[in-house]
Amino acid sequence: MIYQIYPRSFRDLHGSGTGNLAGITAELHQIAGLGVDAVWLSPFYPSPQRDAGYDVSDYTDVDPLFGNLDDFDALIARADDLGLRVIVDLVPNHCSEEHTAFRAARAAGPGSAERELFIFRDGRGVAGQEPPNNWQSHFGGPAWTRVTEPDGTAGQWYLHLFDSSQPDFNWDSQAVHAEFERILRFWLARGVAGFRVDVAHALVKKPGLPDWGGNANGSPSTGFPFSEAPMFGQPGVHEIYRRWRDILAEYDGERILCAEANAHPVDAVADWVRSDEMQQAFNFPYLNTGWNARALRAVVDRSLAAFDAVGAPSTWVLSNHDVSRHVTRFGSTAAVRFGDGLGPRDPQPDHELGLARARAATVFMLGLPGGAYLYQGEELGLPDHTTLEDRFRQDPNFFRTAGQRVGRDGCRVPLPWTPSGPTLGFGPGKTSWLPQPADWERLTRSAQNGDPASTLSMYRQALATRRRLELGSGGLRWLDTRPADGVIAFENSGIGVVLNTSDDPVPLPEGEVVLSSGPGATTDADGVVVLAPNAAIWLRQHR
Secondary structure: OEEEEOHHHOOOOOOOOOOOHHHHHHHHHHHHOOOOOEEEEOOOOOOOOOOOOOOOOOOOOOOOOOOOHHHHHHHHHHHHHHOOEEEEEEOOOEOOOOOHHHHHHHHHOOOOOOHHHEOEEOOEOOOOOEOOOOOEOOOOOEOEEEEEOOOOOEEEEEEOOOOOOOOEEOOOOHHHHHHHHHHHHHHHHOOOOEEEEOOOOOOOOOOOOOOOOOOOOOOOEOOEOHHHOOOOOOOHHHHHHHHHHHHHHOOOOOOEEEEOOOOOOHHHHHHHHOOOOOOEEOOHHHHOOOOOHHHHHHHHHHHHHHHHHOOOOOEEEOOOOOOOOHHHHHOOOOOOOOOOOOOOOOOOOOHHHHHHHHHHHHHHHHOOOOEEEEEOOHHHOOOOOOOOOHHHOOOHHHHHOOOOOOOOHHHOOOOOOOOOOOOOOOOOOOOOOOOOOOOOHHHOHHHHOOOOOOHHHHHHHHHHHHHHHOHHHOOOEEOOOOHHHOEEEEEEOOEEEEEEOOOOOEEOOOOEEEEEOOOOEEEOOOOOEEEOOOEEEEEEOOO
């Protein structure tokens, strides 16, 4: 069980308006109290912060925004005391344009060894005025930017699958391999338990960088599956991770690699967790499944089959820093695209309905065998900030699409800790880097502490019960239900898990209630024990 911490939004101890490592260290006991095994830290490295730290300018230091290496060492020591392992984000597909290696590449000119570290190409057209191919950035617009050469002339183009400030590394270069092996060893020596690898499917590109007839950003479309996209999922990525796994094995203790491989279908995700590669991979097909019983049962079946086939645990996740929180998704009548959110001009979600469904989805997910990831604040039932004003936005998605996509800022808003103060206990200052919604006082951690009906209490109970009953290492057997009517149920280690996605109460099988997402088991007018709409329950099965 791994808990994702987004450092800039977790806790500000210094009053800067931005979270910091010291703030994380001060509150780690709160996370340990949830019952998780490890924390995953999103990037805290030096960066110009054009993409919230995923534009790294130095991979072996801490951005002064968050503290310094002494603060990092103190965090590791505190985590050790609490029995928590620390996993850090690694961003190997691209760096910041301010990285010294990229600055040297621009200055050195075409054909230089410095440019071989990145993907520079001559343009098409008589004067090279057209990009080398038709690939598009995931943040909107072309995936290529033309540079001005040292002599002042218009020159080559460099590839950036994301923002223009994030040039892609050239993983055909052995110097790139050597540099990232050095980076791995630097953090392993400081005690990290592993790495979450950003965009793990994108490092190697298809030779020749051909045009792509599907969606030009590589996302799957009819007739053009992800598996054939020239910028993703190339066979060469797997040799990189085999080498990295060997490096981790040189260090004492259990160290892991987790792939952020947004691959489709789920069978493709399993390629990253074969026995000699990574230990875990995010299950994006599961995350992207809507509030639909049949679809959920199908993706669980496919996930278990795919991961079991390579001897790896399935993983489950409902929210992270790149997607709209599941309270908001499940309460919205409109589909929310991956990597985007809702803004004040969009139809607003029903937060109460969304919270009921989100709690039920969590109870269902935590009953599944395998590993699970939680995103900071979901244990408080936080929704997105869906009315955030444009003047506060920082996501490059928003700027590169001229506001057509509001981006991910809504799910990255600083956490509320106490009902009082201008930042709800996030920090001692008067402002935070993104403002919080006006109605979050009731969702603060201190407001939910001690309330047995709160979302925080439900998470604590669910995680403690999951650990005690060893559900993560159990197995799944589907029970006889009618998914077409919105109900699915399974048994894991003697616990029956029932999910009702419908708008009507449904009869429950016999059993002792262990955990419920809401009202629990009730009796209808006919004396039948039922489960409420948009709810989930764990029952101890009597044999």
